[in-house]
Structure formats: structure tokens, C-alpha cells
Amino acid sequence: MRTVDERLALGIIGAGIMGERMLNAVLGQDGAPVRVAAVWDPAPAALARMAAAFPAVPRVADAAAVVAASACVYVASPPASHLTHAHAAVTAGRSVFCEKPLAVDVAAARAFVAAAGVRGAVNFPFASSPGVAALAGWIAAGAVGRPQRLTVEVAFAAWPRPWQADAAGWLDARAEGGFVREVVSHFLFLSRRLLGPLHGLRARADFPVPGRSERSVEATLRAGEVPVRLTGHVGRTGLDDHNTWTLEGDAGTIRLRDWAVAERRLPDGRFEPAPDATPNEAARMVSLRRQLEGVARMTRGEPHHLATLAEALEVQEIVEGILAA
Template identity: 35%
Template sequence: MTYSRPRFAGDKSLHGVGIIGLGLMGQRFAQAAEGHPEIRVVAHYDPYAKSAVGTALATASAKDLICHPDVECVYIASPPATHLDLINQAAKAGKAIFCEKPLCTDVADAHAAVGAVEAAGVAAAVNYPHATASAALELQRIVQSGELGPNVAARLTLRFAEWPRRWQAQAGDWLRSPTEGGFVREVISHFLYLAGRLFGPGKLVERSIQWGPATEEILHCKLDFNGVELVIDGAVTGDIEDHNSLEVRGELAAATLFDWYQLHYGQTQIGEGSAPTSQLDELGLMLDGHDHRLASFEEACSVVQLVEAIVLRQTS
């Protein structure tokens, strides 16, 4: 897609970004953008936030932020239920969009979000850090090279001491809401996205799920990604430190991505704490109209379809 907009008026070498939602993800983005050679936070909006973001303008509403002339790209870091409306507003205003995952928590809404950015012709991506993290990119290279051998299969294991996680205590009630929250939407979605990048389109084959007071507590399910089986074993146990591990195994070798951004493969181990800088680098490429690695709205929509199939509550 060819994409070009006037850059931030304060510095023509920078792309001006407006953040909607100053929770953990919004704050992380703002911190990562400090000193970045291409990205500058120029405005922010959060009706509940008490702190400012550097010298960025605190707008009175999301609409004011979206319409601000210095905002070239809108970073939507608010709860999932707000995403579609904000996407529609930003797309109609001709602004580029960087949206937190999940794209939406309703399949029809996710398709509508894809349609909105396509109709407006704006650049848009979803914040799945495994799109750019070096460990995930190396895992993708290993899988696609055939080094693991034939009959590749994958297993994802996750454990949580509690849900929401303790460090999410200030995030609001939506993380424990049956319509927006739960560890499938919040955590497993990352790995479903990655599995799509590694293997191809996915579909749910079977699942067993036990519900807590509001969201899932124990999950066992099996998915098929273009002929590659992915087994997921997830639980909120209360007696173990948080852990996630994705093992991809073939007849010749195995590679394991663990604790988000650590990769073990043979004698090689790649590790990094997070991937915010690489995400911003790729966002800069997107805003310059270049090819980039960020997750597309179409990919994120496919993840929504899988996630919502997994957490669908059966009614009798």
C-alpha cells in the first residue's frame, strides 16, 4: 500500500502518534518512543489517567486526539470493547492505526474493522510483538527451513498463579470480564498469531474448558494449522510462577520459545526482554509506506475467530 501523510509539524523527520489509553501498554509505548528516531508521541487521551506523557498534549476526548493535525497515527491501547468505534473514527479521519490486541472480541466486529481500514485505504496494524521479536523471527526461519524434519507438531503450555496477573491489578475489570478478558484472549492469542505466521491458517479441532467465576481457568484444546497440530494446555493454578512455553518438534529436532522472547534450539539460545523497539521500527516503516513485519488486521481477525471459538460458552 502506498501511504503518505504530512509528518509531525514540530519535526519533519518524526511521525506523530496519539495514544488512546494510558494503561500498561500505552505507557510502555510512550516509554519506548522516547528518543526513537522516527516516532514521537504528540498527544494522548485517557479519561482515567492522572499522569502526563512528556510534553505530549492531553486532549479532552478521543475525537479531539484523532482530529489533531499533528497526529498521523492513532495507537489504540484502550479496552477491547472500544476498539471498533475508535478504528472507525480514525479510519474516517484518514489516520493510520496501530491497535492493541485483541483486535475485537466479536468476530463480526473484527471483520468490520478490517473492512473499515480497507475502505478508507489507511495503513493499519495490530500490536503482536512476536511479529518482530528476534527469537520469534528465528523460530520462523527454523520452521520454514525444514531443519526440524518431517511431521512437525507444536505444544503450548501456560501456567498462571492468578488471573488477572498481579501486575495487571490496575488495568480495570475488563481483564476478568467474560466478554473481554481471560487468558485465552490476553495471552494465548499471541501464540495463535505466531502459529499462523509459522504454519499457515488455523482451525479449532477440539477443546475442553473449565470456567471460573467469570473467565476460563483450565483449558485443553487442539488446533490444526495447515496440517500442523498445535496442542494447548493452559491453567490458572495458584501454585506456580507464570510460565509460557511453545515447543515445535519434528523428527530431527525441536525448538522451544519460552517466557515470551527466549528461544532454545540445539546449542543456540536467543533471548530478549521484550520487543517494543523493534515494533516501533516496523511502525516507522509502515508509516513511511514501506513493507513491514507488523501483524495485519486480516491476521488479527483470523486470531479473533480462533479465540472466540475456543472461549465460546455452550448453552443447553
């Protein structure tokens, strides 16, 4: 007798890097709470690559076919198209799981969030990160005490990063690319989730190459009542991607280093990783699998831990404020 697959039907719009990562997370997980119902990308070459790598995954003719086949639509296309696909999914009664940033047009994003209700979330994997869970545990246990300041630093040898070369056309364009949208947004979400609403922005962004994305930014703002200093630069480091999120308080200092490694500062000034800390390559898949569990709960209307549309909108407003400075 043929059995019915009762796992959540997840459709994927966008067959680039993030679409492929999500497919690997679904297909590489025993007992995954979702199944891939359909994949579509407007680029034939991208779909051909997916066909070669994942021959059993259904490929469909257009975005509408993805929506029709799915209970939840994962939007992994370039940012300027996010709201078009998300709106189509929500209008059809589907839930939507959108890549960050939610959009690049703040007014349009506000209107979408107001209309979408609770049927959507945004893929900020820090919501499911083991390293972030360690930070939250330390804060709750009093290891920081009263938070006094937060410092966020991101640096890149070049932008886009080498593994993003195939998407450089939009990733290095001022209209929808740049490291503030792609990377800084994650750390703004982390600050919002652990410390409180983002406000009080003052910023400067430099665009030395006409038509291209930013090459440096400096900003101050607050997360809740905690002062935040943010810096980001391209070309001032030999590392492809280096970042730190450092929270100092009257009882101690903690940080997240290079996306995944939670650390506490010792009395001698050295940082010591959490006992179970793992590098980003290993931690990423754990986070994505936990994200998928949240997607299933969200679509069923159950409480979930994913980044809400409201949180993502708040992050987007700060991001676009930085880039407009």
C-alpha cells in the first residue's frame, strides 16, 4: 500500500547558494519535519545545477507552480524580488519563510508585514544557533551583569566573498547588495533578539565605486538601553570573513566570534570558548535543521522561535538607514 508523506510540503524559489543549503539541510536530515515539494529559479543554468545535484527534487515551470505545490514557500531569490514572491504565497494561503533582508523597500515591507500577520518568518539562523544559545544562557545566569556596551565588527578581504562570485551581479550592486544587508543584518537581529528594540541610529556609509555596494560603514545605535557601536570594512583584512559581537557588562564580557563560537573573557583578558563550541561550518547545518523545525511549527500555527516579520522589519529599517546615511 502506498503511504502518504505527511511532512510539511516546502517549496523553494531560488536555486542559488541559500536554496542549495536549504536543500542539503532537508535531504541530509533523517526524520526531517519538511519535504521539498518544488524548486524553481528563473535561470535555466541554476535549475540545471539543481537537477544534477538533486535529481529527485521536483523542478517546476514558474513561481506560481511552487506556491501551488507547497504549504510553505521558502523565498531564496535576490532581495528585490522577496516581497513579490512572499505576497503571492501569503495571498494563496501559504506561509512564507523568507531570506533576509525582508526587502529593500522599507515602505513596501511595512505594508507587507501589516497585512501578513503571523504567517511568515525570516531566515536569521542566529534564532537557532547553538552559539547564540550559549550567549543567552550566560546572560541569564548573570555572567555579564548589567550590560554596558555592545561592539559589532565585521571585516572582509573582498566583497562579495569568494564563494559568492556567481551572484556578484546583485551582491555588489548598490540597489540590493552589500555586506550591510547580507551580513550586518544578522548581527542586528542578534542584538534585537538578546537585548531589545533597535533605535537611535547615527551612521555613515562609504560608496567609493560608482554603482557598487558599500566598502565601509560606521554606526552607533541602541539595542534596548545598551549602546551599540558597529563597524564594517572591506579590504582591511586578509580574512575572507571575520566578525565579532562583543557584549560587555559590569560583571563580565562575552562574545560570538566568526558566526558560531561563543566565548567568555577570562580575568587575564583572554577569551575562552564554550565547552561545546564548534566552527561555523559544523554549526551551520545544526542551525538550519533547527530552523526547519521552526518552519513546520510556524506553518501549523504553533509557537516558534524563528525571526518574526516584525523583528525582520525592524532590522531592515536600521539596515536601510545605515545605507542611506
